[in-house]
Amino acid sequence: MTKKLGAWIMGHRLLVMVLVLAATAFFAWQIPRVRIESPTIDLFPSSHPYVETFKKYSDVFGGASxxxxxxxxxxxxxxxxxxxxxxxxxxxxxxxxxxxxxxxxxxxxxxxxxxxxxxxxxxxxxxxxxxxxxxxxxxxxxxxxxxxxxxxxxxxxxxxxxxxxxxxxxxxxxxxxxxxxxxxxxxxxxxxxxxxxxxxxxxGRPILLGTIMNQYGQLLWLFTATALSILLVLFLYFRDFWRVTVPVLTALLSAVWGLGFLGLLGLNFDPLVIVVPFIISARALSHSVQLIERFTEELAASGDKVEAARATFNGLFKPGLLGIVTDAAGVLLVLTTPIPLLRKLALMGGFWVLSIIVSDLIFNPVLLSFLPVSALGRRRRRSASERLLGVVSTWCLGRRRWVVLGLAGILFAVGFVFASRLVIGDVHPGTPMLWPDSRYNRDTQRIASRFRNTEEFTVVVEGESRDAIKNPAVLRMMEAFQRHLESIPEVGSTSSLVDLLPGIISILHGSDPRWELIPNDPRESGFFLEMIYSSSEPGDLVRYVTIDSQNANITAYLKDHRGETLRRVVAHARQFIDEHPVKGARLRLAGGYGGLLAAINEEVARHQATVTVLAFGIILLLCSLAYRSLVAGLLFLLPLLVSNYLTYALMGARHIGLDVNALPVVALGVGLGVDYGLYIVERIREEFARSGDVAGSIRVALTTAGKAVLFTASTMVFGVIFWAFSFLRFQADMGLLLAFWMVMSMLGGLVLLPTVISLVKPRFIFGR
Structure with missing residues (x-):
């Protein structure tokens, strides 16, 4: 099937190129429709009960901004x-x-x-x-x-x-x-x-978003520096104009398709998730380098560029397609989260990843077949990388492989332990988006040192009928709920309509503190509340109670909005709600910025494990089906498990919280590097079919396909170095994670996977 498709594509090269370029022009025409913005509401899970409460009452009691x-x-x-x-x-x-x-x-x-x-x-x-x-x-x-x-x-x-x-x-x-x-x-x-x-x-959230948006120019410079550094490394590696140009062109082509698809759907692009497009572009570059390396080999062997392009397509289409589909599946799984930002990102990212099938696997060989032979026929010896990979191959074979397996087992165990320290939500007071010494975080610390009421977490008292709030039982329940929340150190203070009532009664009794109480008689409580209403100007009580006295608002002022703080407050509030039901009204969680963050954290916690398990399951299924072997699926899954748990361990050790911004990166990272293993395994199969030598086929695969793996991973790691200088701590943290993830995925593909293959000698590679 692959050979027939390759023959058809090479037999209709010009038609394929025209169709791809026409589609690219169409998507480029859609890009101006993409809006660059960060809508606040996109961050919040629309179907979560807290968000439903927030949307219902934000116009009445105030929002999160x-x-x-x-x-x-x-x-x-x-x-x-x-x-x-x-x-x-x-x-x-x-x-x-x-x-x-x-x-x-x-x-x-x-x-x-x-x-x-x-x-x-x-x-x-x-x-x-x-x-x-x-x-x-x-x-x-x-x-x-x-x-x-x-x-x-x-x-x-x-x-x-x-x-x-x-x-x-x-x-x-x-x-x-x-x-x-x-x-x-x-x-x-x-x-x-x-x-x-x-x-x-x-x-405040508007100030945080404004601070970030005001520095978009710096983000542009950082990504420009990243792109230029990658171009420099490409040139130093290939030392050839076309070998540098082709990967860049194919990466740009897939980017045009991805952004154009976003414009076609009329969706916005949030600059806060710009890390994800970078990862996808890195995947496109990785596939392209593999294709160019293989094309150079085939061209040197045959001297015919069309035949070399056909052989390249035939040899790499299957592993490339499998790697791209598994990557796309990881992104599309984010659609299961009810957070609009992540769903939009999943749609764009999934299509963008799938477009690499066209830009790299199809267009790349076609483009190479049109280039002058003189530009591509020179194959230079890169002895340094080959010598390094030759040394690597000695550790994958013989007795040394047991050392590799032992180290992998130890690292997996360490990763499993430290990954348990991964925190959902913010880890530090202030915002993890910016550095601790940023003005915003310094201002947060200064304000928190004097006041403990800067983070709002609101609870709505929803009555069943008009004047429900005048019921003494409801008022006493509100007072008890406030005291219950104030009993934990995470809550600095609370406020509600109830705070006004005892003071009025005391004043009317000569400021006698013994009269600071809530009446037992509904007529008395209604009378005193009407006294408060009549002495107030329009808007004075809008944050406390609705005009018809059916609903009221209780605000808890938190010391910070760390994930642990919000979980403790929510658990404490739920405990009271479960144990103290009252007739005629109920407490509904939760509004304010704290309530919305709690909703995000709950959804991230609920879906993170699901997305990860499903992503691993899809990789297992697709790889098993592609090679008609369950062992194949398990084999490709092994290095991914090690690299993923080690990355989670790094997040735990570095106190990088898993939040709405990090979740798509994690979802993409699950499949990061699976194509490294796919290309190496496919090359081992080809070499073994030629030579029948297990050790020799592994050595050749590492010094050919492995060379491209080593180069692309190293290039991406070098590129994200500049992210350490970003004013966004989040971007610097994601750069560190990506660099670590790529190194671990590279080592998994170059060292662990060949080691296991040499030990197990699976039938899907070596036959019977």
Whole structure:
């Protein structure tokens, strides 16, 4: 079948080339339709219960896109006129940023930040602490300080306990959010308000995304440097224009198909996952180098470039096709995750990988057959790599192979142990996307040192009917739930409508602390809640309760959003929900940025093992079917298991968390290197069919197909060195993982697989 296909392709070379170039032109025409953007909602699993809760109530209680600004003074306290004026100006300017939810802006200068008062003339009322004007006298400022200190909902939450810092918070609508615009507008505000005595720290998801988007130019330079370094290595290896040009052209062709397919579907490309296209391009380059090396051998033997191209196709189409299909299967398995970003990536990546069948296995031999013989007929001896691989072959044969197998077993055991330390979600406070000493992470640490309420995890109290929240049983359940969450160190504080009620009752009883309670009578609780509503301005209570009192919001402020923190909080919340049901209402997890991250982590944890097991299963199945031998499938799987577990071990040792950004890299990496083994095994089969010598066929395979494996893996490792200089820690970490993964896959294909073959002597290679 392969020979017939090869004969047809070479018999219709011009037609094949025209068809491929026409299809490439079509996909190139689609590329301008690709939108370069990072929609926040794409990161969250749309069918997860937490995300469903978030989408249902985000317009009511606020979303996950929140910016937190800390204003901190070096000398004195914030209670002086210039600083208070700054707070007011920053608050006003935040309200003017496009996309801001003005009901979710919070600061000392906001009308909704109030204290409760009661007097004989005006009765109960809620009075803004610093609105509409800033106190301009020392007496007024001192009075403000005393009022802040007396208010537990402000002091320690909005103003630091040492009075040296205050928070200004702004929530943004999720729809049509432009993080880059938000980042740049807030940077302008910060640059105007910072002075010798005032520092501003800014965090929040819009700021994080804006920071990354603002540095896209650096990413472009890094990938340009990577591409140029790969070109340099190709030239130093081949020292030939066409041998360098052909792999680059075929890699570019597959890239055009992949990106064009994305445009054809009308999907966006998220720059945060640019690592994946690089891996796919590396696979395309690897297949192309194998084809060129084989073509050079065949051309030297026959002197006929068309015959050499046909022989190259016949010899490498089967292992190449099998390697590409297994790679594509690994990517397409990511479609099983309900995260839109990963599904889009899987569609693009799967098609992109499959396009390598056309760009490399079909177009590459055709293109080579058209090039001048003088350009390709020179076959130079590369003694260094051949001598190295000759030494490698001695370790795969004879008694030394037991040393190789022993080392592989030890490494697998070590990898298995350390892989158990792999953490789902963020490992460190702040963001793993940026380096620990980045401004964003330094700001996160500075704010966390004074406040423990920067990470929101919200729980909705969903009532069955109107006024459900006025039920004393529901109110007491809310209070008990808050105390339950506050009992673990991961939660700094909580807030809800319930926090207002005991204070009002106490004030109406002469501020007697014994009256800080929730009434037992529904009429009393309803009366006091209506008193709160009537004394509030529009928007004051929007983050606490709906207008009809059917639903309410409880916010837990977490110390960080590490994966372990979120799992502990979720487990603690679920325990309470299971043990304390209440008639007329239920608690629904979870909103806020913490709730959405918890949803992502749960889906990644649920699907990571599934994707990995299925990927291994597909590799086992396809390889077994291709060679009609279960032993073949197990043989190809063995080095992959070792390299994958060692990579997981590296992630655990380096504290690289498995999150939504790393999952597609891991899915691709499962099959990374299977083609190395396929090309070597196929060459062993060919050489054994000629010579009948087991040891000799292994040596020849290593010094021919193995030479291309050694070169392509080394080239990719050299290329990702530049990623270590990226401002994105995530990119540097992925570069390290890819380099390690490629080295392990190369060693698996060059050392472990031939060693096992020499020991087992499987029938699918050597016959009976």
């Amino acid at each position: 929140r910016v937190v600004i800390q204003l901190e003074v070096k000398q004195g306290t914030i209670f002086n006129l210039p600083v208070l004026e700054k707070i007011r100006r920053i608050t006003k300017e935040l309200e003017l940023i496009p996309g801001v939810n003005n009901y979710q802006v919070l600061s000392l200068a906001q009308r909704k930040v109030k204290e409760l008062k009661v007097d004989a003339e005006r009765g109960f009322r809620a009075v803004p602490v610093m609105w509409p004007e800033v106190p301009r006298t020392q007496v007024g400022i001192e009075n403000l300080r005393r009022r802040v200190h007396a208010n537990r909902r402000i002091h320690g939450t909005l103003v630091s306990l040492d009075d040296k810092a205050t928070l200004i918070v702004a929530g943004f609508f999720e729809k049509d959010l432009d993080p880059l615009q938000v980042y740049r507008r807030i940077e302008q505000i910060v640059s105007r308000e910072v002075d010798d005595n005032t520092e501003l720290q800014v965090i």
